[in-house]
Amino acid sequence: MIRYPMLKESAKIGVTAPSSGVPPVLHNMFKQACERMEQRGFEVTCGDTVWTQSKAKSAPAKVRAAELNKMLSNNEIDIIIPPWGGELLIEIMEHVDFTTIQDKWILGYSDTSVLMLALTLKTGLATANGTNFVDVRGEYSDETTAMWEKVLRTKVGESVLQHSSEKYQKKWQHDAPTPCVFHLTEKTNWKTVSGAKEKVEGRLLGGCIDVIRHLIGTPFGDVAQFRKQFLNSDEPILWFLENCEMNTTDLRRTLVHMKLAGWFENCSGILFGRSAANEPVGDYTVEDVYQDMTEDLGVPIIYDIDCGHQPPQITFVNGAYAKVEVENGRGTVLQHFKA
Template identity: 50%
Template sequence: MIRYPEPLKIGQTIGVTATSSGVESELHHLLRKAAHQFEKRGFSVLLGETVWTNEKLTSTPKEMRLAEFKEMMEDDDVYAVIPPWGGHFLSEILPLLNFGEMKPKWIVGYSDTSTLLLPITLLTGIATVHGTNFVDLRSDAWDPVTSKFIEVLTASRGEMIVQPSSEKHQSEWQHFAPSDPYVFKLDTETEWKTIGNKPVRFEGRLLAGCIDTIRHLVGTPFGDVKRFQEEFIAGEKIVWALENSDMDAPDFYRSILQLHNAGWFDNAAGIVFGRTAAGIAKGGFSDVDALERLGELTGLPIAYDADIGHVPPQMTFVNGAYAEIEVVEGKAIMKTKLI
């Protein structure tokens, strides 16, 4: 059975800790602006010490990142944890965590943060949230897709959250551009696609992550998908939501092939792949070629150019929750049930 954290309420505190990369001094204003937006909406924000520094791709040494994360997870006055953003080396702290002592508390993020979220759900059955980063919530208005994260965090067990796909997405990052009205510059029409160019519908238990980092969980104690299926979801099918941050098309294919060979897609219902600015073709081999080959290998329905990952906005995918996803004529709808 999946365990869900208590719903977040107005007046409660959100902790911000850099479990992977911290924020350089020239971007500290992003942290302050995001904290201000939560405070305007009635929440308190606790900005940890780790968020203010970044050296050699990590906020602080792994022992300090671990200590601050544990402190926020064990603090009864902190009701949700949202890292500022991802990074590269979160996996350093995984062997140091005592997963068995974890209590349900909402943790939100993507990119390298998914290297933490996925193992927590796999090893404990606690739901986690693959969604927005803290610094991307710094505008007066939150766009309709991104803002669904707060609907998830404030929902109770048994509730359903309905998320339609975006109308438009962002073509490039502009960290210093003013919000108008959103942080993301939604300038490009969104079109979800499917392998085979036909409507698809599938349902099952969600698992999400950034392939660049979660592929390294294969073969470790932190990536035991089969055990999760047997222990926590009674053999129910899985719906995967995955994204490629930096890999070219051949590396992307090798990575999803590794996940397939490791059995991650066994007993799956379907796979959603996010939009990417990566996936560069080589020798005529594209990322769509990779997805077509995966479709042939697995026989699973596959959707791509979806609202997940480093080309925002992105939907909020609740690891462990039950979801129904339907894609028809370039549009998608996801119904997530906290059951």
């Protein structure tokens, strides 16, 4: 059975940096995010790792893990939201104490998805792939991003519906944020390999493919055991994946690796987020990668969805049962918090 935390009103947010911290030059930006969240009724408590960044990480692995473990086991903290992702979260995984975790949400994306996917796979605790903490520092949030609160306040047995965005951000402009932080200038257009309307459903699992791929073959990436222990045997997996930096052949190699490792057994489909990466190698394009995956797995592929490093982001809950529909460039994601 999947366990779903419940985000209460006036929740206490624990901010720790299991991957990258905030360098001094950006401390004011981060403080603004804290102030915004407090204005919205949340209580914010920040760990020491948030304020430091050196050698591509906020702190040594054991220091990061100790602070994270403290927040995971603290029943006064209702939700953990890292400032953002980073590069080396995987260094802490062997030091995470999975035995003392209190049920609470973890929200984020990018490198944070290593922790979130591992937590769901090992414990059956639902985790939320969505906005980062620094991205909610605006005067308001766009409609897609703002849904994170409604999603995380969904009760067990209930459902929550999200829609594709109207526009998305093509390029980050950190030095010139808009009132909603992002520069939403490009028309959103969800696509399918078939070119036709698609409907797909299953238990959601996923994250940033660049980093979650490194869980394969480790104690933290046992998808088969997760299915056996926490799901009904006939429930398919619906993967959501987003590519941060890989070119098309690296993406293809990674997806084949996932297939050979059994991650795509009983897979009902794959949802791919928009990406500024996906650089072609020769004439091998990302559309070719998606076509190859459709032929390999015999399942629908939906791409350019609201997930990843080109915001805004739909909040996808690892472990939830989702029904996704796409037609004429528009999409809906209905998530059922099914135990």
